[in-house]
Amino acid sequence: MIEARNLAYYYPGEEEVSLPALSGINLAVHRGEYLALLGPNGSGKTTLLKLFNALLTPSEGEVWVKGISTVDEDKITEVRRYCGMIFQNPDNQLVATTVEEDIAFGLENLALPSAEIKKKVLDVASLLGLDHLLQQPPHLLSGGEKQRVAIAGVLAMQPLCILMDEPTAMLDPAGRRDVIETVGRLNREQDLAVIHVTHFPEEAVFADRVIILNQGSLVTQGPPEIVFNDLKLLHSLGLQGPAAVELAALLRKDGFDLPSQLIHSRELVHSLCSWERKS
Amino acid sequence: MFMGTEKLTHTYMPGTPFANEALKEVTFDVKQGEFVLVIGPSGSGKSTLIQHLNGLLSPSSGKVYFDGNAISSDKRELFKLRRRVGLVFQMPEEHFFSETVYDEVAFAPRNLGFDESEVQIRVSSALEEVGLDAGTLAERHPFQISAGQKRLVALASVLSLNPEVLILDEPTAGLDSSGRRNLFSLLTRLNRSKGLTVLICTHHLDEVAALADSVLVLHHGRLIFNGPAGEIFSRREQLYELGLGLPAVTEILFGLSEKGMKVRTDIYTLEGARLEINKVKRRHEK
Numbered sequence: 001m002i003e004a005r006n007l008a009y010y011y012p013g014e015e016e017v018s019l020p021a022l023s024g025i026n027l028a029v030h031r032g033e034y035l036a037l038l039g040p041n042g043s044g045k046t047t048l049l050k051l052f053n054a055l056l057t058p059s060e061g062e063v064w065v066k067g068i069s070t071v072d073e074d075k076i077t078e079v080r081r082y083c084g085m086i087f088q089n090p091d092n093q094l095v096a097t098t099v100e101e102d103i104a105f106g107l108e109n110l111a112l113p114s115a116e117i118k119k120k121v122l123d124v125a126s127l128l129g130l131d132h133l134l135q136q137p138p139h140l141l142s143g144g145e146k147q148r149v150a151i152a153g154v155l156a157m158q159p160l161c162i163l164m165d166e167p168t169a170m171l172d173p174a175g176r177r178d179v180i181e182t183v184g185r186l187n188r189e190q191d192l193a194v195i196h197v198t199h200f201p202e203e204a205v206f207a208d209r210v211i212i213l214n215q216g217s218l219v220t221q222g223p224p225e226i227v228f229n230d231l232k233l234l235h236s237l238g239l240q241g242p243a244a245v246e247l248a249a250l251l252r253k254d255g256f257d258l259p260s261q262l263i264h265s266r267e268l269v270h271s272l273c274s275w276e277r278k279s
Numbered sequence: 280m281f282m283g284t285e286k287l288t289h290t291y292m293p294g295t296p297f298a299n300e301a302l303k304e305v306t307f308d309v310k311q312g313e314f315v316l317v318i319g320p321s322g323s324g325k326s327t328l329i330q331h332l333n334g335l336l337s338p339s340s341g342k343v344y345f346d347g348n349a350i351s352s353d354k355r356e357l358f359k360l361r362r363r364v365g366l367v368f369q370m371p372e373e374h375f376f377s378e379t380v381y382d383e384v385a386f387a388p389r390n391l392g393f394d395e396s397e398v399q400i401r402v403s404s405a406l407e408e409v410g411l412d413a414g415t416l417a418e419r420h421p422f423q424i425s426a427g428q429k430r431l432v433a434l435a436s437v438l439s440l441n442p443e444v445l446i447l448d449e450p451t452a453g454l455d456s457s458g459r460r461n462l463f464s465l466l467t468r469l470n471r472s473k474g475l476t477v478l479i480c481t482h483h484l485d486e487v488a489a490l491a492d493s494v495l496v497l498h499h500g501r502l503i504f505n506g507p508a509g510e511i512f513s514r515r516e517q518l519y520e521l522g523l524g525l526p527a528v529t530e531i532l533f534g535l536s537e538k539g540m541k542v543r544t545d546i547y548t549l550e551g552a553r554l555e556i557n558k559v560k561r562r563h564e565k
Contacts, residue, residue: 040455041426088453089370143321169452170369172320172482174522199455202527238457243485243527243549250553254560265527269534272556276540279563 001160001193002029002052002083006061009047009216020059021047022216029161032191034184036204036224039213040238045197048213049163052195053083066160081106084154086164090146093153094138099130102138103152110157124152127190128182144175148182155186161193162186168203176203201228201242205263212237225261244268282332282364282444282476283308286341289327289500293339301327303500304341309478311443314470314490316508317480319497320522325480328497329446332478333364345444362391365442369449371433372421380406380424381417384436391440405435409465427458434465444476445469451483459486466490485526488512488547496521509545528552 007025022044029035037045050056051063054070063070065079087093096102100121107117125131128148133141138149147167154162164183168176180203186192196207204210210227212219214237220227228234228241231249240246244265248258251272258271289302302324309315317325330336331343334350334357343350345360368374377383381402388401406413409431416424421432430450437445445466451459467490469475481487488494494511496504498521504511511518512529525533526547532555533544541562542555 041453041458166453170449172522173524174320176482177524199453199459238455240456244531246549247528247531247552250549251556254553254557256556256560265531265534268531269538272535273538273540276559276563279560 001031001066003027003064004048004051004061005064007048007051007058007063008060009044009051009056010059011047020216022051022213023060025061025218027211027218029193029195031160032187032193034187034194034206034208035196036207036210037195037197037213038199038201038204038210038239039219042215043213044216045213046165047216049085049165049195049197052161052163053085054079055085081157082160084157084159084162086147086150086154086162086167088166088169090143090150090170091139093150094146097137098134099136099138099141099149100125100134102149103130103156106153106157120156121152124155127155127186128152142175143171144178147171147175147179151179151182151186155190155192159192161195164194164196166197166199168198168200201240201245204228205242212239225263228263229261280308280344280347281311282345284328284331284338284341284343287328287331287338287343288340289324289331289336290339291327301500302331305497305500305502306341307495307502307505309476309493311476312470312474313476313492314467315476315478316484316487316491316494317478317497318482318484318494318523323497324500325497326448327500329366329448329478329480332444332446333366334360335366362440363442364444364446365437365440367434367437367445367447367450370452372426372429375421375429375433378420379418380411380421380432381413383421383432384439387436388439401439401441402435405439406432408438408469409435410461411435427454427461430454430458430462431465434462438469442475444478446478446480448480449482450479451481451486459483463487463490484512484524484547485528488526489551496523508547512547513545515544 004025004027008020008023010020039045054076057071065082068075068079070079094102096105103121104117107120125134130148130152138146168179183194187194198204205224207224209221210224211221228245231241234241245263248262248268252258262268285306287302287305291299291301319325337352350360375383384402384405385398388398403413411431451462463486466477470477488508491508494508495502512525515525515533528549529547532542532546532552535542536544540559546552546555
């Protein structure tokens with residue numbers, strides 16, 4: 001559905017020819033797949049997202065979105081409709097004076113009849129639990145609600161994939177739970193692919209696949225229970241595993257016999273309790 | 280009283296239909312050299328509170344104290360206060376405006392009227408303090424350095440004032456885990472060895488909880504808790520009702536405790552949890 005082939009990107013204007021922001025990326029994202037993208041600051045995560053929705057075009061290689069190459073300028077709006085982007089700070093992407101107008105913004109640019117716009121806005125608003133907020137000005141909403149409005153605006157365009165760049169970095173814990181649950185539900189129920197950039201392994205443990213970037217290269221990828229249990233690799237890149245994995249590794253050194261692919265906190269709790277019953 | 284407030288109330292746009300009481304009779308006291316966390320959901324009044332502590336806002340009623348005295352509204356007094364209480368905003372690098380890292384850090388000392396030789400001393404020592412190499416970075420454009428380095432430059436630009444108090448609003452937002460660890464170990468060093476009083480507003484408790492001497496919890500403008508970290512994190516139900524959460528490690532200990540394992544739940548570091556679970560093991564081995 002989305003595919004990067006031998007993708008490389010160099011930011012223009014850098015005086016010294018430094019490392020490329022991305023190089024040698026081959027990656028296919030499948031329909032309905034939830035992908036978590038992790039890596040240190042400057043590893044190329046945001047650059048990759050921008051290449052996926054044609055905010056940037058490849059220096060080398062290609063990006064294909066549903067059969068369209070992102071360098072095809074005639075079809076660039078289609079690419080952006082298929083791959084909608086959610087940024088870190090919701091305040092930077094809400095533009096209208098009411099929630100309803102904000103969700104409708106993209107649709108209005110498609111010059112659809114107003115009755116159809118209205119219907120689509122109401123549909124996504126009810127899907128995201130925003131019905132009661134439609135007439136509110138976006139700046140009066142909580143952080144989690146603002147991100148949900150931003151997601152609604154993207155969803156109204158009926159995308160295949162939603163690209164999220166640290167969507168919870170500015171949110172309080174309730175806002176983080178709100179956004180993570182919402183996106184998880186859309187992924188399951190709407191068959192929507194998700195590419196979620198995050199610095200928090202806890203947010204990535206429910207992904208279908210975890211990808212780790214470092215210095216512009218894809219270092220490893222796989223199911224979260226495999227990738228996050230390679231603590232040696234994560235630590236060498238300055239990254240951390242989820243708390244359950246980190247704690248389990250310490251406890252194994254102390255002689256606790258714990259399953260090797262444990263990843264969720266509840267799995268660790270379960271294993272420790274069954275160990276206690278046995279001893 | 281070193282720094283704190285007494286019945287501080289702040290109303291935005293008073294006397295209008297939009298009047299909003301952001302702080303309600305908040306009273307607290309921070310001792311010199313303390314490391315304090317301020318937590319609370321969005322809109323609970325955290326940013327309003329810290330702006331009072333360095334005189335950017337003035338109280339609708341009540342008082343704000345620094346170094347034994349109530350903060351006055353006299354402009355020269357406020358100017359002095361802001362040198363002693365340094366404030367680092369959220370995403371501070373978004374406010375960079377200089378052409379070089381050096382000029383960015385030099386802005387505040389120049390603004391205070393120091394001569395160029397004093398400015399130079401302050402810039403180099405501030406950059407050194409945050410662990411940045413002035414030789415390779417000073418002449419670079421602040422937008423051409425890494426995200427972690429930008430955050431450190433922002434911190435250096437406040438440290439160049441030699442403040443006694445450092446207040447940071449969500450200082451690790453957008454940083455990777457090594458950037459977060461690096462920033463926290465720097466803040467710990469400034470706190471422990473230089474005696475700086477540090478106050479941090481944050482939503483991310485995992486790494487910072489272990490550093491805090493005390494935690495303030497704000498909710499709808501009221502201070503509803505002021506005490507040690509272990510005590511606040513053992514009130515799980517209450518924190519969730521407030522829309523807050525627990526460090527992931529504490530969550531695991533709560534899970535164990537709910538299933539009947541006898542462990543303490545006021546623990547919030549990996550090593551602490553490891554020791555606690557090993558205690559259970561030793562009890563069984565006996």
